[in-house]
Amino acid sequence: MVKFFQIKLFALSAVLTLLVSLFDILYPTISLIISFFIYCFFVSNDGFKFLCILISGFLFDGFFNFNFGTCNLIFLSLVLFDLALKKFISIKKKQTNYYFLLLIFLAQFIFLLIHPLSQNFIFYFIINSAISFIYLMILIRYAE
Amino acid sequence: MFLSSKKRKNKFLFSKHEVNLNLLIILLIINYSIYSSNQDNRFLNPIxxxxxxxxxxxxxxxxxxxxxxxxxxxxxxxxxxxxxxxxxxxxxxxxxxxxxxxxxxxxxxxxxxxxxxxxxxxYFKDSIVTQILNLNYQGQNHHFLVDKGEIDGVYIGQIVVDKSGIVGQVIQVNNASSVIRTILSNQLYLTGYIKSGKIIYQSLIKGDGKNLIINYFNKTNKINLGDEVFTTGDNLNIPKGLRIGKVKKLLNTELNDFYKLVIEPSSNPYKERFLVIVK
The missing domain is CATH 1.20.5 (Single alpha-helices involved in coiled-coils or other helix-helix interfaces)
Structure with missing residues (x-):
């Protein structure tokens, strides 16, 4: 059941990405899948499979003609970052949206490092982060 | 905001998933090696x-x-x-x-x-070209009002023609207009001759509303249908030899020795807008 829900969420993200990419909006291709990763691994309490998330990343790379490993590299970096923070900072605080925003910024930053832009770096960074954050908020509010 | 809902009350800052660090690093390395490898090979490219x-x-x-x-x-x-x-x-x-x-x-x-x-x-060097202003002037059949009058030198009795022949006669002259009575009017009499071959027969012609008629024409005069009729001329206003029309019908009368001739007029002023007043 959980797997099916994850497939539906992934399909929604992929189709939305596809739809948005038709209208030539500024590089939204990676923004929605980043939100999907964060939602599945950091937000959702429904026990998403780690392996399934990796397969989703693999499929997403294939769908949108990224190099295989691009999405998973970002996702694993986020997990590593989370793990490192958990190890070094020992606070127990209620979850806030700022942490997700930090994760999104980090993910976008890694993506822009992998696919460097010649100009308007900050502009794309802000716009894509905003799109990711909005989509993540929508997932948190309505996905369950 | 969104996470302040009841469902999210027990969530904490970091992910609750326990991930093996070693496994994570291995996955990262494998992933990076896949990412940085040539992806146009025969294994990854078809996928x-x-x-x-x-x-x-x-x-x-x-x-x-x-x-x-x-x-x-x-x-x-x-x-x-x-x-x-x-x-x-x-x-x-x-x-x-x-x-x-x-x-x-x-x-x-x-x-x-x-x-x-x-x-x-x-034909008529001193003539005047005039425009018809009003047909059936003052309710009289076959009376026209034209736009030339006394100031243009028009006077009573002048003959009016079109390209086919005689149309009528000026019967009233105003300052800048004149009244013309057409040859179809039964009040207008003309002296004309019928030319049948080389023989000429003179007669008095008048209108009957639709055609021209000669009431009594001697049967001994040999004429044919289609013979042309011309004006005789009166040395005053009516020039000689103006075409009037053609013989259309020969009708018997109460007098056995005479025909009644119906002449079809050659002119049709109702098809014209301009006429020529002959001086």
Whole structure:
């Protein structure tokens, strides 16, 4: 059941990405899948499979003609970052949206490092982060 | 905000998933090596191509929908444009039609005037070209009002002609207009001759409303249908040899020795706008 829900969420993200990419909006291709990763691994309490998330990343790379490993590299970096923070900072605080925003910024930053832009770096960074954050908020509010 | 809902009350800052660090690092390394490897090899490339089929087909559907929406919106936009353009063209067409009609009218008027000028030039040098203003003037059949009068030198008794022959006679002259009685009027008498071959027969001709008639014509005079009738002339106003018409019918009368001749007039003033007053 959980797997099916994850497939539906992934399909929604992929189709939305596809739809948005038709209208030539500024590089939204990676923004929605980043939100999907964060939602599945950091937000959702429904026990998403780690392996399934990796397969989703693999499929997403294939769908949108990224190099295989691009999405998973970002996702694993986020997990590593989370793990490192958990190890070094020992606070127990209620979850806030700022942490997700930090994760999104980090993910976008890694993506822009992998696919460097010649100009308007900050502009794309802000716009894509905003799109990711909005989509993540929508997932948190309505996905369950 | 969103996470302040009841469902999220027990969530904490970091992910609750326990991930093995070593496994994570191994996965990262494998992933990075896949990422940085040449992906056009015969193992990864077919996977990528087959995976792209799905979004390509969905993309085609979206593209089709987008085109459809564009086409529909273009259709309505172009329909609106076409309608307004059509309306403008119809207006323009109506204006042009009116202009063409005006031009055609001017052209026919010009043509008619040219004819009259030719008549004037060829036959009657001192004549006046005049325009018919009013048919059946003052309710009288076969009476016209024309736009030339005393100031143009018109006087009573002058003969009016068109390109086919005699039309009538001036019977009243005003300052700038005149009244003409046509030859079809039963009040106008003309002296004319019928030319049948080389033989000429003179007679008095009058109108009957539709045609010209000679009431009594001797049967001993040999004439044929279609013989032409001309004016005899009176040395005053009526010139000699103006065409009046053709013999149309020979009718028997109560007097056995006489025919009643019906002559079809050669002129038709009802088809003219301009006439020539002969001096």
């Amino acid at each position: 990528k191509i087959s995976l792209q089929l799905a979004p390509q087909s969905i993309s085609l559907i979206f593209e089709y929908g987008k085109n459809l929406i564009n086409d529909v919106s273009n259709y309505f936009a172009s329909k609106q444009n076409l309608l307004s353009e059509n309306e403008n063209l119809q207006k323009e067409n109506a204006e042009l039609k009116a202009y063409v009609m005006q031009m055609a009218d001017i052209e026919s008027e010009n043509h008619e005037l040219n004819n009259k000028l030719n008549i004037q030039k060829k």
